[in-house]
Amino acid sequence: MKKIIAATALFCSLLLGACSNSQSNDADPAKDAGLSIVTTFYPMYEFTKEVVGDAGEVSLLIPAGTEPHDFEPSAKDMAKIMEADAFVYNSPALETWVSNVTDSIDTKQTAIIEAAQDIDLAENEEEHDHEEADHDHELDPHVWTDPVLAIQEVKTIRDQLSEAYPDQKDQFTENAAAYIEKLEALDKAYSQAFKEATQRTFVTQHAAFGYLARQYDLVEASISGISPDQEPTPSRLAELKEYVEENQVKVIYFEENASSKVAETLANETGVELAVLNPIESLTQEQMDNGETYLSVMEDNLSALQKSIK
Known part of the structure; x- marks a missing residue:
């Protein structure tokens, strides 16, 4: 609780600073040079990077090699999200902290994209078999391990980025199509292997x-x-x-x-x-x-x- 209160207080100060600089940001030619997109963990990073291509820079919030289930963002991490043009995450079922961040984001400045938003998450069927009920993970977030659902996540990222930044829509669509073709080949390989x-x-x-x-x-x-x-x-x-x-x-x-x-x-x-x-x-x-x-x-x-x- 103390972490949340401290983070919220610092977050509010960062938000006020971001608002005071909003006019200069709008006129900043560097913002027009390419989008800045923050993603949470590796699959979100790759899916987004493949869609964005050279239309912007995609960064990874959760450090390489870090287990994402129990990750908690620092004030620096939250500032990084606020300063981005878009923030891409999987779902609250994995990034359980995300509502504490997104509630404070100006969505006119930063597009918030939940890649799994159109996927019905399965209930955690294993919960009753373990020492402690995992109430933070009552739904299974691991949709990306299924190539078919990975395709759906890529399409959601493509569509939401296109809606937020329509000038790059054609590029997002073309890039996504090329990557989806590879994911479809992966799905076919799995299907044939286990048929x-x-x-x-x-x-x-x-x-x-x-x-x-x-x-x-x-x-x-x-x-x-x-x-x-x-x-x-x-x-x-x-x-x-x-x-x-x-x-x-x-x-x-x-x-x-x-x-x-x-x-x-x-x-x-x-x-x-x-x-x-x-x-x-x-x-x-x-x-x-x-x-x-x-x-x-x-x-x-x-x-x-x-x-x-x-």
């Missing part, structure tokens, strides 16, 4: 692939809930051990950017293989420097899933 599968079950470290599973008629069983910080109960682990054995699961998937201790424990107890399945909640700076992208990681995920789905 004839008879073993359709996979076990993950946390419940980040529910939308992907539903899209391709698969079954995800997760050790932890929507948030990777949730700890499974002993009864949940016992239940999963039995599940792995009964369903002849060969692989348990963990995440490189989160603790894999529980996944390793379950794999050791059941004698199955460990493999990486990336929920793309963030990419490390090294991964980004090496040219890894949403598309390349999703292709790696497809290869990894084929170890289970046969």
Whole structure:
């Protein structure tokens, strides 16, 4: 609560400063040189960057390699959002702090874009299986792990940016079409890979692939809930051990950017293989420097899933 009060007070002062400079900003030729767009975490960054192209600069608010579920913006972060031409986030189901920021933003200066706004989010079905109910994540936000819903998010970003900045509409439309074509190819690859599968079950470290599973008629069983910080109960682990054995699961998937201790424990107890399945909640700076992208990681995920789905 103290953090919210302090942040709100500072935010108000920043807002007053922004208002006093609004006339000069409107006349600033640098504003006409290109849009400044702030995005929350990696998929939002890539989706937006692909739509914007060279029409502006797209930045990442949540630092590379940072787990986004529990991120809280600093006063500097909030000022960065206020000064941008647009702010793109996934949904309040993930960025639970976003209403504290957006309520104070002048939407005439900064377009606020919720990429998942037209997607019906699924309820957190895993909540009852863990030590503490995850009330901050009662809805599953991981829509981007489904290529079909990723396309929908790209279209929402395209349409809302076009509405806010109509002079760039043609460019946004053209850029989005080129990227959507790649996402459609990704969807086709997933569909074909799992079309004839008879073993359709996979076990993950946390419940980040529910939308992907539903899209391709698969079954995800997760050790932890929507948030990777949730700890499974002993009864949940016992239940999963039995599940792995009964369903002849060969692989348990963990995440490189989160603790894999529980996944390793379950794999050791059941004698199955460990493999990486990336929920793309963030990419490390090294991964980004090496040219890894949403598309390349999703292709790696497809290869990894084929170890289970046969």
